Amino acid sequence: MTQLKDSYDVVVIGGGAAGLNGALMLARSRRSVAVIDAGQPRNAPADAVHGLFAREGTPPAELIARGQEEVRSYGGGVFSGEVSDVVGSVGDFEVRLADGRTTRARRILVTAGVVDELPPVPGLAEQWGHGVVHCPYCHGWEVRDRAIGVLATGPMTVHQALLFRQLSDDVTVFSHEAALAPEEREKLAAVGIRIVEGQVTAVEQSAGTITGVRLADGTLVAREAIAVATRMVARAGFLTSLGLTPTEHPSGMGVHIPVEAMTGKTDVPGVWAAGNVTDMAAQVGPAAAAGAQAGAVINADLVMSDAASAVATYRDALAPASEAR
Known part of the structure; x- marks a missing residue:
């Protein structure tokens, strides 16, 4: 079994539709990405997923298994585990698991979903x-x-x-x-x-x-x-150390993580969120789409960061030659 590496470009916390689709976009962009999933999907009690184009009636576990295989086929990692804490800042986050494992990430995508309180x-x-x-x-x-x-x-x-x-x-x-x-x-x-x-x-x-x-x-x-109608509560206790706390949703349906529209950016630099953790009413299709969008935005953010670093290195390399003249 593949072991969790010491570091990744992106760690995705939550392996549902949003998380796996976000990871798929990142892996296809040749980013090192790890999905860490606690194995507690919201739709586990349901017999099938509905309203999902070309996958109508698919059992939830089968859909997740397909998504995991797709992420792995592009070099991404999918790991079982419960994230207990995330510390650090943009470019160098440490993700801590309940079993003692740790890994580092330049960026974080939170797709841990919600808990339905009956x-x-x-x-x-x-x-x-x-x-x-x-x-x-x-x-x-x-x-x-x-x-x-x-x-x-x-x-x-x-x-x-x-x-x-x-x-x-x-x-x-x-x-x-x-x-x-x-x-x-x-x-x-x-x-x-x-x-x-x-x-x-x-x-x-x-x-x-x-x-x-x-x-x-x-x-x-x-x-x-x-x-x-359940009260939906975002799974986000592991973000407390970053100062990212779920807030009451305007609809009164529960608590969520607010994000920037269209990008999924949270108030903490380097941390994005997608799926039910921010949009509690989203079905599988919209959650997956939000994950893909967030994955693309994160990759673009990393591209710009890498380009800025390359420019700095390039200038440093040219400096001695300029000084010699």
Whole structure:
């Protein structure tokens, strides 16, 4: 097995769609690049990736395996490991892994993704990615025409309910602990979405299949699938030493790493970010595209840095001759 080298042009932290595509762009530009992945992909519970051109229905693990092989085919490295800390500055970062390994990098690309935090309702986590879903574009077709329950959790509830209404005539919103404004209630009623008041205490299931939603008063409302907007939290604790801290996303969906539009640059020189760690709603396709863009920008940044160093060396070489004259 290939060992992690002492240094690279770029270390990519996170081996999902964004990370692997960014690494692919860099490796094809003949940059030394290492992808370090903790092996905790956000879409691991899902059976397939959807909405991805020419790869519709591909199992997530298969897609990742293909991406890893593509990076390796151009000389890039892909390594299993959890990054615990990154220190240093542009041109000389040290990447520290939880198992004690270290490596250095001139530039860093952060593509570690997010963690989906589910409301603490029994039954949600057990069905996550199957009977419990969050994205109508990722899983909506698979729950079409079913009795869908939408658990109100925050500002995206009504938007989410309306999107799932496009896929089923039987959609119910459970107010749970959220307050729905009068205009929101009117909108839901106008399109035939029922609202059930009261706190949800459990998602009931039988033989691995959702059967209904249990309320605090004991009522069981029959449902076959549940949609819930998670709170998404960027995996970025390892950036603390660099002074790069995730901030609340303007949408209220969670916390992310802000970046410069189109380039993926963060506030820390030499560090870029792409994919869900910065764009929490991005599906696989947009995340991969953002990774490719960031990879290209990083390579261009290194090209300019190398050219500046070459100019300095060139001038130094000419200086003695000029002084002699």
